[in-house]
Amino acid sequence: MKYVEEFRDAELAKGLSAAIKAEAEPERIYKFMEFCGGHTHALARYGVEDLLPNNVKMIHGPGCPVCVLPVGRVDEAVALATQHDVILCTYADLMRVPGTKYESLIKARSKGADVRMVYSTMDALKIAQDNPEREVVFFAIGFETTTPPTAVAIKQAQKLGLKNFSVYCNHVLTPAAMRAILGAHTPEGAPNVVLDGFVGPAHVSAVIGTQPYEEFTTDYKKPVVIAGFEPLDVMQSILQLIRQANDGRADVENEYARAVTPEGNVKAQALVDEVFEVRDEFSWRGLGSVPLSALKIRSEFSEFNAELRFRVEVPSPKENKLCECGPILRGEKNPVDCALFGTSCTPDNPMGACMVSSEGACAAHWTYGRFRTELELEESA
Amino acid sequence: MNAPQNPPQKPRGNKPGGRPLDLKNGRVDMSHGAGGRAMAQLIEDLFVGEFNNELLNREHDAAMFRLPPGRVVMSTDSFVISPLFFPGGNIGSLAVHGTVNDISMAGAKPYYLTAGFIIEEGFPLSDLAEIVKSMAEAAKEAGVSIVTGDTKVVERGHGDGIFINTAGVGVARDGIEICGDLAQPGDKILVNGTLGDHGVAVMSKRENLSFTTAIESDSQSLGDLVGAMIDAVPDIHVLRDPTRGGLAATLNEIAHQSGVGIELHESAIPVRPEVKSACELLGLDPLYVANEGKLIAICPAEKADALLAAMQAHPKGKDAAIVGEVLQDARCFVRMKTGLGGTRMVDWLAGEQLPRIC
Ligand code: SF4
Numbered sequence: 085m086k087y088v089e090e091f092r093d094a095e096l097a098k099g100l101s102a103a104i105k106a107e108a109e110p111e112r113i114y115k116f117m118e119f120c121g122g123h124t125h126a127l128a129r130y131g132v133e134d135l136l137p138n139n140v141k142m143i144h145g146p147g148c149p150v151c152v153l154p155v156g157r158v159d160e161a162v163a164l165a166t167q168h169d170v171i172l173c174t175y176a177d178l179m180r181v182p183g184t185k186y187e188s189l190i191k192a193r194s195k196g197a198d199v200r201m202v203y204s205t206m207d208a209l210k211i212a213q214d215n216p217e218r219e220v221v222f223f224a225i226g227f228e229t230t231t232p233p234t235a236v237a238i239k240q241a242q243k244l245g246l247k248n249f250s251v252y253c254n255h256v257l258t259p260a261a262m263r264a265i266l267g268a269h270t271p272e273g274a275p276n277v278v279l280d281g282f283v284g285p286a287h288v289s290a291v292i293g294t295q296p297y298e299e300f301t302t303d304y305k306k307p308v309v310i311a312g313f314e315p316l317d318v319m320q321s322i323l324q325l326i327r328q329a330n331d332g333r334a335d336v337e338n339e340y341a342r343a344v345t346p347e348g349n350v351k352a353q354a355l356v357d358e359v360f361e362v363r364d365e366f367s368w369r370g371l372g373s374v375p376l377s378a379l380k381i382r383s384e385f386s387e388f389n390a391e392l393r394f395r396v397e398v399p400s401p402k403e404n405k406l407c408e409c410g411p412i413l414r415g416e417k418n419p420v421d422c423a424l425f426g427t428s429c430t431p432d433n434p435m436g437a438c439m440v441s442s443e444g445a446c447a448a449h450w451t452y453g454r455f456r457t458e459l460e461l462e463e464s465a
Numbered sequence: 466m467n468a469p470q471n472p473p474q475k476p477r478g479n480k481p482g483g484r485p486l487d488l489k490n491g492r493v494d495m496s497h498g499a500g501g502r503a504m505a506q507l508i509e510d511l512f513v514g515e516f517n518n519e520l521l522n523r524e525h526d527a528a529m530f531r532l533p534p535g536r537v538v539m540s541t542d543s544f545v546i547s548p549l550f551f552p553g554g555n556i557g558s559l560a561v562h563g564t565v566n567d568i569s570m571a572g573a574k575p576y577y578l579t580a581g582f583i584i585e586e587g588f589p590l591s592d593l594a595e596i597v598k599s600m601a602e603a604a605k606e607a608g609v610s611i612v613t614g615d616t617k618v619v620e621r622g623h624g625d626g627i628f629i630n631t632a633g634v635g636v637a638r639d640g641i642e643i644c645g646d647l648a649q650p651g652d653k654i655l656v657n658g659t660l661g662d663h664g665v666a667v668m669s670k671r672e673n674l675s676f677t678t679a680i681e682s683d684s685q686s687l688g689d690l691v692g693a694m695i696d697a698v699p700d701i702h703v704l705r706d707p708t709r710g711g712l713a714a715t716l717n718e719i720a721h722q723s724g725v726g727i728e729l730h731e732s733a734i735p736v737r738p739e740v741k742s743a744c745e746l747l748g749l750d751p752l753y754v755a756n757e758g759k760l761i762a763i764c765p766a767e768k769a770d771a772l773l774a775a776m777q778a779h780p781k782g783k784d785a786a787i788v789g790e791v792l793q794d795a796r797c798f799v800r801m802k803t804g805l806g807g808t809r810m811v812d813w814l815a816g817e818q819l820p821r822i823c
Pocket residue numbers: 404406407408409412419422423424425426429430434435436437438439440446
């Protein structure tokens with residue numbers, strides 16, 4: 085565990101916590117969004133919020149790919165697996181995500197569908213090679229981090245001349261979602277932005293670099309600090325965000341220089357460009373339709389595009405009206421503000437995006453932090 | 466305490482005969498479960514031969530025995546595991562350890578086990594022999610006898626190689642009161658060693674999870690350790706083996722049963738560095754990973770040091786540690802002071818713990 089323990093050191097955490105407390109101006113409230121579910125997880129799992137002063141609030145953003153996958157796409161995955169007799173391969177995270185009427189891939193499998201959990205796109209390719217008489221579909225999901233491996237799989241399938249392999253592409257783009265959050269308006273038309281800055285996603289930035297975040301510092305005047313996933317990384321980036329806010333600055337800073345460069349992984353970007361193009365729009369669970377926010381497979385690779393190969397039509401699903409995911413994902417509300425939180429909506433029975441995976445804002449608060457709300461209630465009583 | 470005298474062994478005659486079992490290349494077929502000669506031969510040559518004890522050798526459908534005075538404790542468990550063979554054990558030894566430990570966790574000494582096998586047609590006899598052999602060894606080590614059993618064969622495709630059910634009986638001395646609903650605010654919580662070894666060892670052998678680790682399963686019987694613990698501190702309130710769902714699930718169960726809260730100290734919880742790294746890689750939390758040779762003990766605070774010393778003096782408890790305490794909390798929350806200095810809930814798991822993608 086060398087190179088890991090030092091990012092979880094209690095003494096260093098104490099020092100950072102003291103610095104944050106010293107530099108955060110007591111009369112002001114700081115609201116920072118950690119975009120990525122990995123950061124939400126780190127904050128919750130290590131109890132980092134206990135080490136922050138009360139006026140520094142962390143807002144859990146939409147950066148968990150399974151959380152933001154709309155119900156309709158889950159329904160399509162289930163339909164593919166149950167109606168088309170394919171072998172449907174996907175990452176474990178997606179297996180439990182409920183679609184309409186709580187139908188998930190795990191439930192579909194229990195009813196006889198051939199759904200397989202894979203750990204890499206290469207596993208899916210291997211399954212296609214081993215089962216030439218069956219159609220194998222890889223249900224691809226994720227942000228910029230998981231896109232290059234999907235591109236590799238498609239290129240590899242082409243090279244191997246595989247006729248029974250295709251990809252159902254659900255890859256989404258980080259900057260587009262950040263833009264949607266910052267561009268939100270109140271019903272009266274005023275900008276609705278409550279954020280003072282972003283903790284930027286580490287793995288995504290390792291691929292796309294730091295440059296794509298420049299627009300948030302210029303167009304929206306919001307600082308972005310790209311941070312690693314260890315708790316001390318996140319604390320360090322919070323300190324840097326507080327300093328920027330205090331100075332009235334909005335810069336892209338890179339706390340995660342051990343893996344992120346300004347230009348990112350140029351080779352991976354080129355590969356992704358070769359295989360994918362941007363969709364005009366894509367629906368996000370909780371955020372609704374977001375323009376230019378997802379990728380589809382280019383026509384040169386149509387034969388590997390499951391969307392073209394299979395006709396799946398599912399009735400358009402409705403999300404629960406009481407669900408407050410949208411305002412939560414934009415940082416306007418907290419999980420406890422939702423009437424369904426912890427009553428009809430729990431991780432065992434999620435009603436909305438934020439409860440779906442452990443990295444969602446509601447699930448993280450329920451799983452790791454709900455004692456805190458109770459303590460606050462007790463203290464205020 | 467030894468079990469009272471059992472009847473003397475009966476002389477054996479009229480063997481089923483027929484072709485000897487081909488333990489090297491043979492496979493289980495439907496006839497091995499059909500009640501005829503082949504089944505009798507399988508039982509005689511393999512099960513009776515390996516488990517070899519006078520109760521079983523009488524080949525009656527039920528075992529008859531006396532037990533020492535005290536309260537009879539009974540438990541059963543079914544074992545389905547993939548892969549069947551893993552570093553540090555196999556489904557057979559696991560099936561013995563699991564039931565022996567369930568009985569031990571009531572503070573009882575286990576005496577007798579039953580074994581039921583559901584075998585899929587085509588299962589290699591050599592694998593079956595290895596499994597049965599390791600069951601016999603595990604039983605011997607735990608000081609229990611496998612005294613009756615059952616064999617069924619299901620058609621190919623209707624089972625996952627082999628399923629084993631074991632049931633067991635043991636006896637708890639009068640005066641010993643150990644149960645999941647007896648944790649008291651103020652009590653200390655101890656574990657006998659490193660957590661997550663079994664789960665990680667098994668996962669490392671699952672096909673398509675390609676990582677290598679030197680970790681072996683911790684599968685072992687805990688009866689002797691429990692005996693030493695009770696001798697040192699008869700006033701243990703709760704004993705439990707944190708198998709599926711790991712430490713986290715088991716402590717949540719105990720908190721609910723006892724109507725108390727629990728606070729853990731992350732830095733005191735023993736986890737091997739290799740297990741930590743594997744969990745890191747797979748996005749898992751060792752607190753939720755399965756164990757098969759570990760126990761949780763909850764005892765009054767003033768007895769905790771004595772209990773810790775007794776555990777550490779035993780080879781199966783040499784890495785024992787005090788990892789937390791019981792709190793008054795009607796909401797039955799299990800929380801943890803993290804190594805970083807914060808606090809978080811250690812909640813029930815929603816569904817199965819699955820590796821994360823990013
Ligand atoms: S508690 Fe459930 S329903 Fe409410 S906002 Fe969160 S995810 Fe949506």
